[in-house]
Amino acid sequence: MTSTTATPLYIMMISVHGLIRGTHLELGRDADTGGQIKYVVELARALGERAEVGKVDLLTRRVIDDQISTDYAELSEPLSTKAEIIRIECGEQKYLRKEMLWDSLDSFADNVLAYLKNQGRIPDIIHSHYADAGYVGSRLAHQLGVPLIHTGHSLGRNKFSQLLASGVKRNEIETTYNITRRIDAEETTLGVAARVITSTQQEIEQQYGLYDFYQPECMRVIPPGTDLVQFFPPVGNEKNSDIANELRRFLTQPDKPIILALSRPDPRKNIVALITAYGESIELQQVANLVIIAGNRDDIQDMENVSSTVLNEILLTIDKYDLYGKVAYPKHHKADQVADYYRLAATSHGVFINPALTEPFGLTLIEAAACGLPIVATEDGGPIEIINNCKNGYLINPLDKVNIAETLLRTLTNKAKWKKLSNNGIQGVRRHYSWQAHVEAYLGVIRPLVERTEPIVRTPLSRRNGLFRDRAIFTSLDLNLIGDRRALTQFLQIMNSHHKSAILGIATGRRLRDALSILREHAIPLPDVLITGQGTKIHYAPNLTEDTAWSQHIDHLWNPHAIRTILDEIEGLTLQPQVNQSRYQISYIVDHSVANIQDIRQTLLRNEQVVNTIFCFGQFLDVIPVRASKGLALRWCAEQLGFPLENTLVAGVTGADADMLRGNTLGVVVDNHYLDELSELTNIDKIYFTQQSHAAGILEAMQHYNFFGDQPVKDVQ
16 A cells, blocks of 8 residues: 555554563563564554554553663653654553553553543554453544454463463462453453454464454454564675584584574474484485574473473484484574574575474564575464465475475475575565565555445354353264264364364374374364373363473373383283383283283282273273373363363263263263273263264264253253
């Protein structure tokens, strides 16, 4: 949009919390001074540079506190000739975390009205950022009759799940984070906002889709802008840089092309699979070096458990494939060196890879592309949109090591294609992901609202009783959910239509990567809860957030070394391949002609090993911690997520599912079950045995229990 014939726009942005100033942003000082602060300042400044924009006010909270800079007490601060920060009184003057501000937001809104009255002009658009500003913006939009634009940045329902997964108790979440007020404010804002701006389509569907006032017709995807002053193509001196010298410490042939991976040491980032793919491809090792930037570390043993585990796996995998001299894994890097890594890799004619299991956006992909580095990325979420827009790389199946290696080779060995991908990325970022592109798209969204040339369509909606979903369906995977494609499709359609009221959980004996591969093969979307390893691991959608509190809980009395030593002496037990083993799951194949399950259990007890032994599919034995099982994991999730067992339909097929089916759940045994393993359940009246198999049996049980009927499920007899 370049026309300047209309009256220049007055845009009022609201970002209440954090420490906001025009220069020397204190990013990372605390949880409230992060990416949102940088975004709103840069957006306000970029909008102020446009001819069709006459005035931009960025409203935030005024803070007077001896512990922070006096900058935050100034009533106003210019960002440019047409944009400025306006600081508004908001209750107590000291710096407070955002969760402490809710009672002061009405006062903030009244003070904004007073400011507008004194300056004598009403804004054309109000743009709120985060839930607290959404609350203020909703009030002002009603009072002024001005369209509200909203950007959530993060959402309360997603935050709630993440906090639960980290081990924070429900009552503590409420006390510390005021999560109910936050979600209520988000619902109110979604009901008022004329437009909601998000980074990706996946964010719309998977995060906003859980809200009662979810209105996708009012949502627009505008990817965030990238700082092209920091991220730019190589200039020619990269091979003489400090980081180039640092990498030479690791690499025997440092001039080879670089395969660069940069992420946190998080299992979801899938770095170990990347190293495995590299280690199993001699050709890839001959063509390129692998550089892993996985956060900063001093002593791995002093790090939190998840990061420590991932870093240890990285080092062990490098050792397993004897990749010394071919893989670099520096301990430290500075934030301002990230662009240097991209440019060094681009200079080497290398490639950037993001092999994450899930990736909502993928900012590193855009940064790498801006530096002229072709990209290879997981076929999920943001990467799909980025590569579709920029045409600068390839998508991979992050669970397929062969696919990862072949795609990297394809990118590295075709020099003419590499150059085209590199140029496409540089141009594509400028076209789609620069601040100029962001502002262009932004103005394209708000101008029709101001000019009233685009109708605001709203679907009549209402709030549900209760804060979160009140029922759930949990099912095992093999021979249960899968096996009947047509019935599975119908089941998934029903669950999707009820996704606001019902949680879908899958519980399997498979390990996470294996389970994800099966889900992908059968086109099953990631469930809300994924229980793997016979109940030893719990992950939550949409980002496969691991429940680390559960892992800590089940570690009780667990001694895997002693267990293996004891069972090594029993004939008829054969350890399954290493890929089927994990920290909390020791898996065997049982030869019934030699070994007896009861004898195995008695042997472990006599040797003071209190564990759960799970026998299923007629041949597999899993030994797991005594506090772990599918049923115990399910009940942990019920407590964490707040759905009652009486409203939980549970479908199973083998002995591994037995303790999920017993108790107060709505038990379902589908017709193709292992009768010998579930024979003890046939006399339990509350457990329903279906006449149909696989997903068709689950559909039959849903009808039997009137699961989505008018009456509450727990009242159905």
